[in-house]
Amino acid sequence: MKLALRTILNIDDSEVKKIQQKGPLxxxxxxxxxxxxxxxxxxxxxxxxxxxxxxxxxxxxxFKVLFDVWKGIPVHRGEVDFTAFxxxxxxxxxxxxxxxxxxxxxxxxxxxxxxxxxxxxxxxRSGVPILxxxxxxxxxxxKNIRLLKRTKMVIRVGEAFTIDFNDQPLSRDFRQxxxxxxxxxxxxxxxxxxxxVYSDLSRATTRHLKFLSARNN
Numbered sequence: 001m002k003l004a005l006r007t008i009l010n011i012d013d014s015e016v017k018k019i020q021q022k023g024p025l026x027x028x029x030x031x032x033x034x035x036x037x038x039x040x041x042x043x044x045x046x047x048x049x050x051x052x053x054x055x056x057x058x059x060x061x062x063f064k065v066l067f068d069v070w071k072g073i074p075v076h077r078g079e080v081d082f083t084a085f086x087x088x089x090x091x092x093x094x095x096x097x098x099x100x101x102x103x104x105x106x107x108x109x110x111x112x113x114x115x116x117x118x119x120x121x122x123x124x125r126s127g128v129p130i131l132x133x134x135x136x137x138x139x140x141x142x143k144n145i146r147l148l149k150r151t152k153m154v155i156r157v158g159e160a161f162t163i164d165f166n167d168q169p170l171s172r173d174f175r176q177x178x179x180x181x182x183x184x185x186x187x188x189x190x191x192x193x194x195x196x197v198y199s200d201l202s203r204a205t206t207r208h209l210k211f212l213s214a215r216n217n
Contacts, residue, residue: 001066002042008141009035010150013043015157021047024092024128025160028119028182030190031101032110034063035138035153040099041070043155050091051099052084077104085122092126102179102186110139111196115183117175123163124170129212132158132185136194156189161209178208185209 005011019025027049029036037051053072058064073091075084088098100122102115123130137153144151163178184204187195195201 009153012154018157024095025097026130027099027133028130029101029133032139036135049097092128110194112198115179117179120175120178129160129162131160134189158189160212164210
């Protein structure tokens with residue numbers, strides 16, 4: 001699979017080495033198109049990982065095989081899917097990497113959309129840190145395939161953090177505020193044209209984020 005991807009993608013994965021090789025981790029990512037997942041799964045190997053995948057994906061026989069092999073977690077979008085949430089917690093308890101795209105769907109054009117707060121509860125309930133990771137460039141894949149041209153795709157890795165909630169109620173407003181802080185961490189890794197609704201980095205706050213690098217200094 002990795003070799004097949006490289007026939008159509010020129011992937012800059014130089015920052016993947018920043019991702020810890022042991023222990024559970026939640027990767028908070030953007031989601032451009034169907035190339036994000038195969039690139040993520042193949043380039044994080046040999047780490048054991050999984051991801052939320054919309055349940056409709058299993059209707060496609062090719063993707064069904066891939067996500068069965070990769071042990072993707074089917075999720076029903078637009079509702080509170082407790083089964084998917086519990087499976088994600090179980091995966092983290094088994095030291096897996098859990099890939100979560102807070103946008104909940106593909107952007108298509110690469111521009112960030114509003115994030116949804118499920119990732120906040122997952123991190124708080126599991127006690128597992130979040131690491132922002134972005135993919136970009138692959139929004140041009142289909143066009144470049146028609147031109148018989150390889151597409152430059154980039155993977156960037158940020159700084160890991162936990163969520164500091166001080167035992168306060170996990171209200172909807174609080175969860176959305178933290179989600180926006182996470183999304184700004186994702187946006188900061190992207191070129192300006194990709195930041196979408198999070199393009200104004202001057203509005204970014206980190207009051208609820210505790211960076212592991214600061215803890216280790």
